[in-house]
Amino acid sequence: MSRIVVSGYYGSKNAGDEAMLAAMLEVLGDLDPKLHITVISADPEDTRRRHGVDAISWLGLPAIFRELRRADLLISGGGSLLQNVTSRRSLYYYMGIIAMARLAGTKVMLYAQGIGPILGGVAEHAMRWLGNRVDLITVRDQGSLAELERLGIRRPPIECTADPVLAIHPVGRETGRAIFRAYHADGAKPVVGISVREWQGWTHYKKVLAEVSDRIVRELGARVVFVPMQFPDDVRAAQKIAAQTKEPCTILKDEYTTSEFLSLVGNMDLMLGIRLHALIFAGVMGVSMIGISYDPKIDRFLSSIGEQPVGNLRDVTADELMAEIRRKWNDKQTFRRNNADLLVRLRDLAARNAELALNLAHR
Structure with missing residues (x-):
């Protein structure tokens, strides 16, 4: 059984981000029903109830590190996690989780990310250093590809895909x-x-x-x-x-x-x-x-x-x-x-x- 940890803006009552998680879980579950997924969440109980997966608190860094050591992969995404326009601190938090995964020896995928804008020399340098040390990057649009190129992130395999929510099944009315x-x-x-x-x-x-x-x-x-x-x-x-x-x-x-x-x-x-x-x-x-x-x-x-x-x-x-x-x-x-x-x-x-x-x- 493969184990995946998912990092994103989950458990914060944002319908778009919860839809991204629901879509990711839906498609991953279709492809591998035995997959074990743990979500890093601002409200682990809500995430467990809403999505039926294991969840740990986004503030519990020791628990996150223990989970990452057991995991085969960290998925960082989807969404606009790696930007510092709406919040400066959140960029460093999500980069910190990626750095923890690398320290734990766990593979990292940036999953359908909307990259940027990332502004300021320190933030750009940190993102360049870390982005070139993940294992795989997919982005949801051409603008994110351009931002990666501007930042000088070219080392991992990079693909332009689409927002995860677009894979979710339509529902009845x-x-x-x-x-x-x-x-x-x-x-x-x-x-x-x-x-x-x-x-x-x-x-x-x-x-x-x-x-x-x-x-x-x-x-x-x-x-x-x-x-x-x-x-x-x-x-x-x-x-x-x-x-x-x-x-x-x-x-x-x-x-x-x-x-x-x-x-x-x-x-x-x-x-x-x-x-x-x-x-x-x-x-x-x-x-x-x-x-x-x-x-x-x-x-x-x-x-x-x-x-x-x-x-x-x-x-x-x-x-x-x-x-x-x-x-x-x-x-x-x-x-x-x-x-x-x-x-x-x-x-x-x-x-x-x-x-x-x-x-x-x-x-």
Whole structure:
């Protein structure tokens, strides 16, 4: 039985990261049902309950080192772990776990990582030194490949694959419909989902999204539903936007599992997202999407399916967003077909991450 330790931003009530873990476990389990996986988590009990795997605390460094000594492989990823824009300290933490694995003599794979931006001479030097000493790197987009090249990380085998969530199986829509009924948001009206987040205390984009929400209701006769990907932070962000609206909208105020989120998104006619994995969920469930950029990972994902973000959080306008919403609303089937063709290829690439990980673990 091979043993794998997984390091990432798990147990922190972020739907995107929990979906990445669920997708990784799903594909790895399909390929090797006897695999033993231990996840380093901010909330080990939640991770055990949610995913059915062993978990240890991210603060328990002695326990982590003991587990790494027993393991055949450390998977670092997926997600944007190796960057220092949203947090300077987290970069050094995740690099520290990688360094512990090397010290324990355990193989290391950077798994479908979104690399960078990594800024500052010390951080760049540390990442260059460590990145050239892992065993295998897969990245989820071409922008991450470019960041590795800029940093001078060339020694391990490197492949561009895709975000792990793209390999997850689509789910039925019944659970999502039941959640909508509980919020009195069901019925014959079409649904536009909006995924929001706080960002650096900015207020401009919240006013824009409040106006867009009203215009969607008036012009399209649709229902607007705000979906919280990071609980409860995104609920509070949605409430700030809803307080500025004049037309009715619905805020989902509960925490959901990956399958519940997928089912919710599957019941939508369009997803307008700031959160990356809200857009990826839309791709998995065959729903047209519009992204607003705040981080290179949004631009990189949209580029991979032939799309571009509509502005960014600093300067996006309601008119820009409504123009793109109308364009996709009037020809939803065409955009769904185009995205579906590209996502078939990305799904295969996402599954390849697990194949490469098991090949490395079994060596």
